Amino acid sequence: EVQLLESGGGLVQPGGTLRLSCAVSGFTFSSYAMNWVRQAPGKGLEWVSTINNSGENTYYADSVKGRFTISRDISSNTVFLQMNSLRADDTAVYYCARGGSAAYYRFEYWGQGTLVTVSS
Amino acid sequence: EIVLTQSPGTLSLSPGERATVSCRASQSVSKYYLSWYQQKPGQAPRLLIYDTSSRATGIPDRFSASGSETDFTLTISRLEPEDFAMYYCQQRGLSPPTFGQGTKVEIK
Numbered sequence: 001e002v003q004l005l006e007s008g009g010g011l012v013q014p015g016g017t018l019r020l021s022c023a024v025s026g027f028t029f030s031s032y033a034m035n036w037v038r039q040a041p042g043k044g045l046e047w048v049s050t051i052n053n054s055g056e057n058t059y060y061a062d063s064v065k066g067r068f069t070i071s072r073d074i075s076s077n078t079v080f081l082q083m084n085s086l087r088a089d090d091t092a093v094y095y096c097a098r099g100g101s102a103a104y105y106r107f108e109y110w111g112q113g114t115l116v117t118v119s120s
Numbered sequence: 121e122i123v124l125t126q127s128p129g130t131l132s133l134s135p136g137e138r139a140t141v142s143c144r145a146s147q148s149v150s151k152y153y154l155s156w157y158q159q160k161p162g163q164a165p166r167l168l169i170y171d172t173s174s175r176a177t178g179i180p181d182r183f184s185a186s187g188s189e190t191d192f193t194l195t196i197s198r199l200e201p202e203d204f205a206m207y208y209c210q211q212r213g214l215s216p217p218t219f220g221q222g223t224k225v226e227i228k
Contacts, residue, residue, distance in 0.1 A: 037165075045165065047218070047219070062216075106155055106167070106170050112164055
């Protein structure tokens, strides 16, 4: 059974940092791209970032480019999202999602999400 | 980026009725790159349909979808109580991947 479990969310002040983690199981981690997708309270879905299966290539939404960094650790089957210079409009539930085989941006499986609140 | 516009914003129907959700793209999307997701309150989204018309694993056949270029449709043939939820279309043909704003299917 494919499982994704996010952690690391919480309350942070504007300008602060946070590191999200997503531990996965039930599939060969090194074979799939991984993604972060967020959802602001009461709003729709927004793609945030993608890392390919090998970790060599990363992609970011313009809204987070230069502030967020995605990475992955094959030894622990975990994908990370390092978030710096956080702003109020980064407040959202952040979902980890597995990409499809040879289809980075097909979000086949999702975690339950972790809430990030940016507020003073 | 490709903008996806869903209609209607809200669909009020009774169990057993047919639901049709539209997704219009601001530019042509390959049929291999359009997906649909279902999201229930307090839950993560779930992939329903990929490549315009292929059902994801475990999705019942009352869910179907079709379309091409800029016009795509999700159909639920007979609504079951568990189908009342938000539905989002999503394209991955052109980076960045984008979602429609969502359609709420609610109980009438």
